[in-house]
Amino acid sequence: MTQKPFFTQPITSCVVPHGEVARFHARVSSMPKPEISWFHNRQPVFPSKNVVFHFDEVTSTATLIIVDAFDSGSYRVMAINSEGSAESTASLLVSLREEQSAPPHVVQELENIACPEGSTAELKCTISGEPAPEVAWYFEDTCLKVVGGKYGVRVEGKVYRLYISNFTHTDAGLYKCIGRNKLGEVSSCASVSCQVEKPVTFSKSYETVVSEGITASQFVEKVQESAELV
Numbered sequence: 674m675t676q677k678p679f680f681t682q683p684i685t686s687c688v689v690p691h692g693e694v695a696r697f698h699a700r701v702s703s704m705p706k707p708e709i710s711w712f713h714n715r716q717p718v719f720p721s722k723n724v725v726f727h728f729d730e731v732t733s734t735a736t737l738i739i740v741d742a743f744d745s746g747s748y749r750v751m752a753i754n755s756e757g758s759a760e761s762t763a764s765l766l767v768s769l770r771e772e773q774s775a776p777p778h779v780v781q782e783l784e785n786i787a788c789p790e791g792s793t794a795e796l797k798c799t800i801s802g803e804p805a806p807e808v809a810w811y812f813e814d815t816c817l818k819v820v821g822g823k824y825g826v827r828v829e830g831k832v833y834r835l836y837i838s839n840f841t842h843t844d845a846g847l848y849k850c851i852g853r854n855k856l857g858e859v860s861s862c863a864s865v866s867c868q869v870e871k872p873v874t875f876s877k878s879y880e881t882v883v884s885e886g887i888t889a890s891q892f893v894e895k896v897q898e899s900a901e902l903v
């Protein structure tokens with residue numbers, strides 16, 4: 674006697690911590706034996722080292738095992754044989770472990786710096802948090818557009834950097850880094866000044882040193898010695 678599939682025990686929704694094992698079980702009645710397919714958010718799921726399929730012919734139970742759960746969404750199981758098909762749907766919610774959740778925290782503050790005119794200034798701030806905080810940069814309370822142009826950013830783990838190219842005196846002032854996640858917000862501020870190289874000045878004129886009995890070559894040597902000492 675043939676029979677189209679139907680689920681005597683549908684799959685049920687579950688909540689698992691991030692990185693833990695998730696399992697879906699469905700018991701199906703069918704004759705002949707059905708082909709079982711699994712879907713995640715309407716996309717087919719295939720066996721891998723992280724996904725295991727199993728069908729127990731004694732109990733007619735189909736099992737989907739997700740070894741390292743990291744992606745929430747809708748899961749669907751479909752049973753098909755020559756007489757028809759049946760399906761069952763449930764959801765998987767992957768929760769962040771409580772000990773992994775943490776508000777932003779400034780590990781290393783921004784530091785005051787002086788940047789030579791025409792050079793690139795670099796500000797660095799280290800901020801921890803879980804989930805990783807979103808960071809925004811401000812100059813004198815104005816949020817900076819850091820996509821191309823004068824400003825650039827770089828993120829390496831918990832280290833956030835701001836680059837200010839072709840630095841001039843108009844770029845000098847107070848800079849702020851703000852890190853936010855769903856648990857809170859932190860900020861760090863620093864002052865960036867423009868360092869202008871001063872021209873070399875001499876305390877005595879050429880005529881004066883000559884009148885004092887110092888030759889021009891000796892005067893140059895003394896200037897060079899003074900420069901080396903600096």
